[in-house]
Structures are given as C-alpha cells and as structure tokens.
Amino acid sequence: xxxxxxxxxxxxxxxxxxxxxxxxxxxxxxxxxxxxxxxxxxxxxxxxxxxxxxxxxxxxxxxxxxxxxxxxxxxxxxxxxxxxxxxxxxxxxxxxxxxxxxxxxxxxxxxxxxxxxxxxxxxxxxxxxxxxxxxxxxxxxxxxxxxxxxxxxxxxxxxxxxxxxxxxxxxxxxxxxxxxxxxxxxxxxxxxxxxxxxxxxxxxxxxxxxxxxxxxxxxxxxxxxxxxxxxxxxxxxxxxxxxxxxxxxxxxxxxxxxxxxxxxxxxxxxxxxxxxxxxxxxxxxxxxxxxxxxxxxxxxxxxxxxxxxxxxxxxxxxxxxxxxxxxxxxxxxxxxxxxxxxxxxxxxxxxxx
Numbered sequence: 001x002x003x004x005x006x007x008x009x010x011x012x013x014x015x016x017x018x019x020x021x022x023x024x025x026x027x028x029x030x031x032x033x034x035x036x037x038x039x040x041x042x043x044x045x046x047x048x049x050x051x052x053x054x055x056x057x058x059x060x061x062x063x064x065x066x067x068x069x070x071x072x073x074x075x076x077x078x079x080x081x082x083x084x085x086x087x088x089x090x091x092x093x094x095x096x097x098x099x100x101x102x103x104x105x106x107x108x109x110x111x112x113x114x115x116x117x118x119x120x121x122x123x124x125x126x127x128x129x130x131x132x133x134x135x136x137x138x139x140x141x142x143x144x145x146x147x148x149x150x151x152x153x154x155x156x157x158x159x160x161x162x163x164x165x166x167x168x169x170x171x172x173x174x175x176x177x178x179x180x181x182x183x184x185x186x187x188x189x190x191x192x193x194x195x196x197x198x199x200x201x202x203x204x205x206x207x208x209x210x211x212x213x214x215x216x217x218x219x220x221x222x223x224x225x226x227x228x229x230x231x232x233x234x235x236x237x238x239x240x241x242x243x244x245x246x247x248x249x250x251x252x253x254x255x256x257x258x259x260x261x262x263x264x265x266x267x268x269x270x271x272x273x274x275x276x277x278x279x280x281x282x283x284x285x286x287x288x289x290x291x292x293x294x295x296x297x298x299x300x301x302x303x304x305x306x307x308x309x310x311x312x313x314x315x316x317x318x319x320x321x322x323x324x325x326x327x328x329x330x331x332x333x334x335x336x337x338x339x340x341x342x343x344x345x346x347x348x349x350x351x352x353x
Contacts, residue, residue, distance in 0.1 A: 038122040039067065039113045044095075046136040049163045049171065051099045053085075053111050054092045055125065066116045067091070071098040074108035074129065087116065102166045105133055105221050132223060138216045140226040141177055145212065145233050152201040152235065154179055156214045175218045184209040184232055203235045210235060 039055040046052075059065050069085035072078060085093035099109050108131045112124040141158035156177030163171045179199045180192035188211055193199050195217065203210070211232040216225045 036115055036117060036120045036122040038125040039091075039115055040125065042111070042113060042125055042127045044109075044111060044127050044130045044135065046099075046130075046132060048139055048159050049096065049100070049103075049132065049136065049161050051094070051096050051130075051136075052092060053095050053113070053127065055113050057091065057115060059115070064117055065089070067113055068116060069093045069095070070112050070124070071095055072110045072112075073102060074110065075102070079112070082111075099130075099132075100163050103132075103163060103171070104166050107131065133221055136221070136223045138175070138218075138223050138225040140228040141214050141216055143179070143212050143214050143228060143231055145231065147233060147235060150203050150235070152203055152210070152233075154181065154199040154201070154212055154214075156197045156199075156216075158216045174220050175216050178215045178217050179212065180214070181210055181212040184211050188213055188230070206236070208235050209233070 037058065039057045041054075041056040043054050044051060045054070053069060055067075057065065057067070066087045066089050067085070068087055069082045070079045071082050072080065080098075082093070082095060082098050084097070085095070093111075093113075095111060098111075108129050110129060111127045114124045115122040139159060141156050144155040144157060146153040146155075156179055158175065158177070161171045161175075165171060176195040177197050178192050178194055179196055180188045181199070181201065182188040182191045209232055211230050213230050214228045
C-alpha cells in the first residue's frame with residue numbers, strides 16, 4: 001500500500017513536470033521567442049581626445065534593431081546611460097562628451113552596448129578598459145616655415161583640443177612639439193628640439209636645403225603621436241664675401257646707370273652759357289649785341305670788320321654861317337644813318353666860326 005502510494009506520487013510528479021515542460025516548450029514555439037544576440041566587435045578609438053565607440057551586429061532584420069550605449073568612469077564605478085546614443089540605429093557612437101567628464105591622465109573608462117527590438121533586448125556587450133594614456137593617439141602637426149635671409153623660424157601647429165581637465169585647465173597647455181630639422185639627405189631625427197612649439201635657427205651655410213618634421217609630445221599624457229610629413233625648404237643666405245660682391249655689383253650698376261642717364265639728358269638738353277662767359281663772348285665779338293642766358297648758340301668763329309674807305313663815304317657839308325652866334329650844326333646827309341653797326345656810321349661835322 002505504501003509502495004503503491006510512492007509510485008503514484010512519483011508518477012504524478014513526473015506528469016506535472018512533463019506537462020510543465022511541454023507547456024513551456026509550446027509557449028516558446030507558439031510565441032516565436034528566441035535569445036536576442038548582443039553586439040560584437042566593440043572598439044574604442046581616440047584621436048586628439050575625440051573618442052568613438054564602434055560595434056558590429058548580425059541580424060536578419062537590421063532595420064528593426066536599435067542600440068543603447070552606457071558608459072562608466074573607472075574611478076566612480078557607476079554605469080550611466082549616454083543619452084545621445086540611446087535607442088539609435090547606427091553602429092557607432094561618439095562618446096567624447098562622456099569620456100571628458102573628470103578628465104585626467106590617470107582616468108580609465110568602459111562602455112557597453114545592447115541591442116533592442118520592439119519586444120526584446122539583448123544582454124550588454126562590454127568594451128575593454130580604455131585610457132587616453134594607453135589607447136589615445138595624437139594626430140600629426142603641421143610646420144609653418146618662415147625664411148628671412150639666414151634667419152629661419154619653424155612653428156609647430158597642431159589641432160586645438162576643446163577639452164579641459166578635472167582641475168578646469170586647458171589640455172592644450174600640456175602639449176608641445178618635437179621639431180627635428182636637418183640637411184637634406186641626412187638623418188633628421190638626429191637633431192631634434194624637444195618640447196617646443198616654435199624654433200628659431202640661424203643658418204650660417206649659404207645656399208643649403210633643409211628638411212623638417214614634427215611630432216606632438218606630452219610627458220604627462222604619454223600618448224602615441226604621429227610624425228608630420230617631411231617638408232624641405234631652400235635657404236639662400238649669403239656669407240660676408242658673397243654679400244660684398246653683390247653689394248659692389250649693385251653699387252656699380254647704379255652708378256653706371258646714373259652716368260648714362262646724365263649723359264643722355266645732357267645730350268638732349270640745350271647748353272646754357274654762364275654770365276661770365278657771355279661777357280667774354282661780347283668782348284671778343286662786338287657784333288653780338290645781346291646774348292640770352294638760355295641761348296644755345298655758341299660763337300666759335302667771327303670775321304673781322306673791314307673799315308670802309310673814305311672815298312666811299314659821301315658827305316655834304318653845309319655852308320658855313322657868317323653869323324658868329326649861329327651855333328646850329330649844318331645839315332648833314334647821313335647815308336648810313338640806319339646802319340646798326342657803329343663803325344659804319346658817318347660822323348657829324350661841327351661848324352667852325
């Protein structure tokens with residue numbers, strides 16, 4: 001009797017268990033429920049403190065699947081929903097804002113993602129531990145080159161980082177550049193100036209080609225940094241000897257050009273006699289009554305005036321007056337009265353009483 005009861009109880013338990021399993025199985029089959037897969041291949045990449053989370057997901061209906069991201073600072077150990085990447089359909093999320101809170105060179109971060117459908121959601125997929133010191137990178141800077149004779153100025157320019165530390169300080173103050181410069185064809189990395197954003201050089205060798213590369217550096221963050229592309233430039237500086245040669249050549253050229261210009265102007269300009277020379281010319285050649293100061297003619301030859309013979313001068317002498325009180329000169333016919341030359345003019349004869 002006792003054995004029969006035990007068998008009956010065992011049978012009932014088996015039936016209940018079996019019925020329960022059947023019901024549960026039927027429920028799964030009827031409802032179509034299956035485990036929702038989480039995202040895979042999670043990765044955090046950071047360049048210049050701009051951090052992006054990416055992942056992959058395999059689903060037959062990707063348009064119906066969305067994703068939600070949560071972040072955590074290792075120091076606080078508290079997961080927080082990152083609202084900009086909540087219920088999104090893309091496979092990436094910019095978590096720069098979340099990783100910039102209480103930023104420190106010693107900070108570490110985590111991120112996790114889960115997939116969501118209309119009725120179900122997957123478990124969270126977790127990223128490895130991330131820190132800027134170990135996983136962050138810095139992009140390559142650019143080098144601005146200015147050459148003035150023998151003076152060369154190199155300025156390292158890298159992207160400005162819009163991030164502050166937990167103390168409220170600008171992160172850009174922690175970074176400088178490694179500027180390496182050398183002659184073309186030589187090892188440039190052998191001559192580097194550490195921790196500078198600006199470098200001034202004085203090149204003593206003339207007509208030389210130099211090349212420069214640069215890299216952003218920080219002892220505090222110790223982040224991986226990329227080198228800039230190599231840039232080469234020509235320095236046409238001159239030494240003292242070359243400078244003197246060029247200076248004399250320029251002065252000689254200017255003097256020669258000035259001389260030619262003066263001679264050309266004199267050849268085109270009329271000659272002006274000084275006053276002293278005018279007086280000399282008048283004394284030598286009485287025929288010249290007037291010489292303008294701006295005259296251009298110069299008397300270089302003159303002819304001597306031949307006196308006119310006495311027989312060629314026709315004079316008519318007036319009859320002398322018997323009256324002693326009459327001192328009026330007789331009328332004289334001056335044949336050459338209109339002559340301009342004083343030597344050709346006949347002289348007046350006075351009456352003799």
